[in-house]
Amino acid sequence: MMRVIPKDKVIFHFNTTNQANYTVADGEVFWVEADDCYSGQITDASVKRPDIDISIMDCAVGPINVEGAHPGDTLCVEVLAIDLADHGIMVTNCGLGVLGDRITEPDTKIIPVHDGFAHFSDTIKIPLTPMIGVMGVAPKSGEIHCAVPDDHGANMDTKLVKVGSRVYFPVGQEGAGLAVGDMHACMGDGELSGTGIEIAGRMCLKVTVYRDRPIERPVIETFDGIYFLASRPTLDESIKVATADVVEFLMKKLNLSFPDAYRLMSATCDAQICEVVDDNVTVRLHCPKFDTRIQTL
């Protein structure tokens, strides 16, 4: 029977010393249950964002250690399924998101989710785009709150962490220390108001340890490309880091000089925004699979 990891054991920080709450085998498929990013505190529309205890927000279920994962390895997390709860939450709050200075009072909206749509209002329904906001591993050093994305992953708020994607992380500690949470029923690139449709649910994951695909930062593979992620304080910095990773990848895979890989990247690869509202902003560089030699990491 497939293992189900319950939502009650969580971390608030990714660090080097967290002890595993769960252990899975290399290659195992399992379910993980998760609360919404508010840890279930917003029970109805009367509960506003300032009313809740922010010290228990933005946690991640785990750590889930993977047998045989050692520092320097690469952990691949394949998303096989996402089941969503029957409603999601969208708050507004003063100062929250790129136009937060125009919000004058906090407000909470409960959004029913069923039949493939988020029912935003009686007349507006939105096709679901289920995704996982927080997915990360123990970092090589330091301690980072789950709400902050960085080279170990965490709150990357990336639409492509969805069913069918493979998300790769650099293993920083023995067992990797995977933790996940913060599901969204819908979100646009940027997460511009500061939230997606925040929702509880469960996700079915498969973990695989690779020893021959070293990476420094998260990489996502989908059917149509390989995406190199970077999270830094500014968009410019994040773009520069991700661009350098793609150029290095193209140099290695296609045996190119730096100038040729740089040009080829500019002609083919897309700089894309994941989120612009967390403490680090996350971008991805999309490298399409235009050549047989760049089909995988």
Next chain:
Amino acid sequence: MMRVIPKDKVIFHFNTTNQANYTVADGEVFWVEADDCYSGQITDASVKRPDIDISIMDCAVGPINVEGAHPGDTLCVEVLAIDLADHGIMVTNCGLGVLGDRITEPDTKIIPVHDGFAHFSDTIKIPLTPMIGVMGVAPKSGEIHCAVPDDHGANMDTKLVKVGSRVYFPVGQEGAGLAVGDMHACMGDGELSGTGIEIAGRMCLKVTVYRDRPIERPVIETFDGIYFLASRPTLDESIKVATADVVEFLMKKLNLSFPDAYRLMSATCDAQICEVVDDNVTVRLHCPKFDTRIQTL
């Protein structure tokens, strides 16, 4: 017989006083020929970027006045066809693009273009993504070099200015003063090395004047969405301007309050990068056509 506007009459600045070199009717379909962004100066790989006269770079063919276009109207330019020359150019130059500090000497690459591909090398071919880098109209005030994108359009370097797209501009002067140029055979979002595959060619355009769709900045419609563009000195500023435009659009079309439109935007619309290498950086906010009321501008 369809009119062909030749490439010899160009502007280097969009301003309020340029006199029309051509006049077309509202609704007319016509071809425009254009040199590459280097005005044809890079004739072979021996000509490096520092060797050319930059004062005649980055021009646009026009101005093309449209009969009946008055200030306050909206000009729609539909791209019906793009024919590319048989080769494109990709230079590298010290300091050019996001990793330009790693370029130690200028270099020019000539890239054959035929049979639907850009032949980057003997073993690497790239599917063509033909697009128009510069498309703009006379601004409401001031004078802006064709290389700089702003609310009047110009060097937006946006992949979606391609066959099948409708590009809308706010008419700032009598006749609109449309000018176009800077075609690319391929380019990734961001134009990260500072150039696409720069190429000469011709484009078939249809112009239509609308009096009931006022806009402040360029908007692009494609089969799958409406894109709101903004060009400002930083990505953060551009995102904020475009986001406010989308929220206003959703408030109007769906009769929503600001907080609800802000949330709906965050759940459905994508912040996307056009280019990050020009004097203003251009972003677009993608509003998908998820509701029957948001099928057009």
